[in-house]
Amino acid sequence: MHRFAKPSVFLKFTAPILPWLSVLTAILIAAGLYFSLIGSPVDYQQGHTVRIMYIHVPAAWMGLFCYVGMAICGAMSLIWKHPLADICARATAPVGATFTALCLITGSLWGEPMWGTWWVWDARLTSMLILLFLYLGYMALVNAFDDPERGSKAGSALALVGAVNVPIVKFSVDWWNTLHQPASIVRMDGPAVDPSMQLPLALMILGFTCYYFVLLILRVRLELNERRIRALHLSGMFDETATPAAAKDKAYEAGHNAEAKQ
Amino acid sequence: MSEFFSMGGYGSYIWASYGLTALAMIVLLIATLRGLRSSRIERDQLEAVLQSRRPRRTKKTQKAS
Amino acid sequence: MNGFLAILRRDLSLALRQGADSVMVVAFFIVTTTLFPFGVGPEVNILARIASGVIWVSALLAAMLSLERVFQADYEDGSLELLTLSPVSLELLILGKVLAHWLTTGLPLIIAAPLMAVMLNMDQNGFAILMIAMLLGTPALSLIGAIGAALILGARRGGVLVSLLVLPLYIPVLIFGAGAVEAALLGISATAQLQIMAAILLLTLAAAPFATAHAVRQAME
Numbered sequence: 001m002h003r004f005a006k007p008s009v010f011l012k013f014t015a016p017i018l019p020w021l022s023v024l025t026a027i028l029i030a031a032g033l034y035f036s037l038i039g040s041p042v043d044y045q046q047g048h049t050v051r052i053m054y055i056h057v058p059a060a061w062m063g064l065f066c067y068v069g070m071a072i073c074g075a076m077s078l079i080w081k082h083p084l085a086d087i088c089a090r091a092t093a094p095v096g097a098t099f100t101a102l103c104l105i106t107g108s109l110w111g112e113p114m115w116g117t118w119w120v121w122d123a124r125l126t127s128m129l130i131l132l133f134l135y136l137g138y139m140a141l142v143n144a145f146d147d148p149e150r151g152s153k154a155g156s157a158l159a160l161v162g163a164v165n166v167p168i169v170k171f172s173v174d175w176w177n178t179l180h181q182p183a184s185i186v187r188m189d190g191p192a193v194d195p196s197m198q199l200p201l202a203l204m205i206l207g208f209t210c211y212y213f214v215l216l217i218l219r220v221r222l223e224l225n226e227r228r229i230r231a232l233h234l235s236g237m238f239d240e241t242a243t244p245a246a247a248k249d250k251a252y253e254a255g256h257n258a259e260a261k262q
Numbered sequence: 263m264s265e266f267f268s269m270g271g272y273g274s275y276i277w278a279s280y281g282l283t284a285l286a287m288i289v290l291l292i293a294t295l296r297g298l299r300s301s302r303i304e305r306d307q308l309e310a311v312l313q314s315r316r317p318r319r320t321k322k323t324q325k326a327s
Numbered sequence: 328m329n330g331f332l333a334i335l336r337r338d339l340s341l342a343l344r345q346g347a348d349s350v351m352v353v354a355f356f357i358v359t360t361t362l363f364p365f366g367v368g369p370e371v372n373i374l375a376r377i378a379s380g381v382i383w384v385s386a387l388l389a390a391m392l393s394l395e396r397v398f399q400a401d402y403e404d405g406s407l408e409l410l411t412l413s414p415v416s417l418e419l420l421i422l423g424k425v426l427a428h429w430l431t432t433g434l435p436l437i438i439a440a441p442l443m444a445v446m447l448n449m450d451q452n453g454f455a456i457l458m459i460a461m462l463l464g465t466p467a468l469s470l471i472g473a474i475g476a477a478l479i480l481g482a483r484r485g486g487v488l489v490s491l492l493v494l495p496l497y498i499p500v501l502i503f504g505a506g507a508v509e510a511a512l513l514g515i516s517a518t519a520q521l522q523i524m525a526a527i528l529l530l531t532l533a534a535a536p537f538a539t540a541h542a543v544r545q546a547m548e
Contacts (some may be wrong), residue, residue: 033280052275055279102282105279105282106279106282109275110275110279112275130495130498134495137495141478141488144479144488145481150481150545150546153545154478154479154482157538157541157542157545158492164534172523173502179506215291218295219294222298225298225305228305229301229304229308232308
């Protein structure tokens with residue numbers, strides 16, 4: 001029964017936090033948007049495009065943060081076999097993948113006006129691309145099993161293996177990049193961060209992080225509901241036709257067939 | 263105002279970045295909320311059927327757990 | 328140790344009896360490599376320039392293609408479950424299976440690689456380094472691949488999935504493998520790259536059997 005006790009503990013702890021966290025997220029992002037779009041000066045070299053940085057850098061931060069979170073969850077699932085750790089890792093992956101993709105896209109949108117190219121095989125860009133592949137692999141693996149619990153466990157193991165591999169990949173990509181210097185003179189160093197830029201950057205990073213935690217709570221709840229539904233279905237209390245979902249399907253099918261007949 | 267939107271000629275890049283990010287974050291949030299709502303409805307329906315089928319025993323076991 | 332040798336002998340004899348597996352891997356490797364001249368044109372200089380990369384990428388894909396059979400057949404007929412129950416440590420048995428996989432795929436690839444290097448007009452002083460680099464790299468590919476092969480046991484569409492899991496993890500081997508050959512072609516010492524590849528091999532040798540065993544046990548639960 002302890003498997004059902006844990007979700008209730010999770011709900012008890014997160015229910016009072018969630019509204020505050022949501023409000024905090026909204027305030028932080030709203031303030032961050034104000035300072036990054038209006039309240040900050042233009043960079044003397046990059047002009048207005050520096051404003052993309054206030055999205056790009058927090059997105060990159062979130063991509064890495066989420067992966068580290070997944071790896072920690074994977075380790076906790078390995079050591080303590082806590083089912084909530086698997087669920088947290090599973091709930092984190094889509095958020096991390098989204099932010100990694102956003103980091104790459106905003107990077108491209110920044111690179112085009114500044115360096116005249118959408119993509120360079122720069123070490124940092126390439127590493128982020130590989131990180132995105134790792135996320136996609138994790139998500140594909142987790143969803144490839146009929147039993148979601150088995151998927152989550154396999155995913156935790158993969159997250160851990162990936163986390164061991166990330167430094168090696170990072171090192172090899174850096175090495176590869178210094179060996180093959182891109183022919184064009186591209187300086188991928190961002191602008192030196194001026195104090196006036198630190199505020200919007202910090203606000204955005206905090207706002208994105210809070211947003212992640214809001215989503216994490218919601219997605220874990222979603223996952224817990226789905227597990228409960230699955231457990232109820234498997235308990236044998238319901239034959240196929242008795243469940244509301246199946247009944248709904250039947251009703252839909254009946255309507256569909258009637259339409260087809262007409 | 264139009265100066266603000268043109269962003270020194272780089273408006274399309276900047277607004278595309280902000281717009282895509284906002285879109286992705288909102289879509290993710292809405293998808294999660296919708297999934298949460300439908301899963302909650304389905305779970306409650308199942309629990310209700312469970313209650314109606316075994317009225318006495320389930321109540322007792324639920325209190326015990 | 329006896330268990331290790333027994334599983335090695337069993338897997339080898341299974342692979343040799345079917346025979347086709349090793350041949351298929353090499354054939355896939357040769358065909359894939361042959362596609363590149365059609366893609367980039369038959370110009371000798373370009374082919375010589377990209378030869379090391381093409382050979383490594385094709386070897387990577389060929390090694391990946393055969394991963395599914397490391398555990399899949401044993402999983403389906405239930406013998407994998409018996410292996411997890413055996414008194415011999417599962418890690419050791421997995422090492423035996425991986426070694427068998429390498430002997431039937433990695434080794435044939437190393438032998439076929441110089442042939443393709445000749446056909447792609449690679450300079451001769453890269454050949455020795457290419458073979459040494461593959462000797463260090465392909466066992467690491469088998470070890471990393473075994474983790475992926477174990478993770479996907481019981482999954483839907485396992486074959487496609489394993490490539491998505493394993494290929495990003497193969498990137499370091501590819502970078503240093505191709506880098507070593509390139510260094511040799513430029514007349515620079517490739518020792519650094521080969522040392523890093525040896526380090527990667529040792530690291531995977533130490534860690535991969537445990538990760539694979541963990542994944543196999545999960546699949547058996």
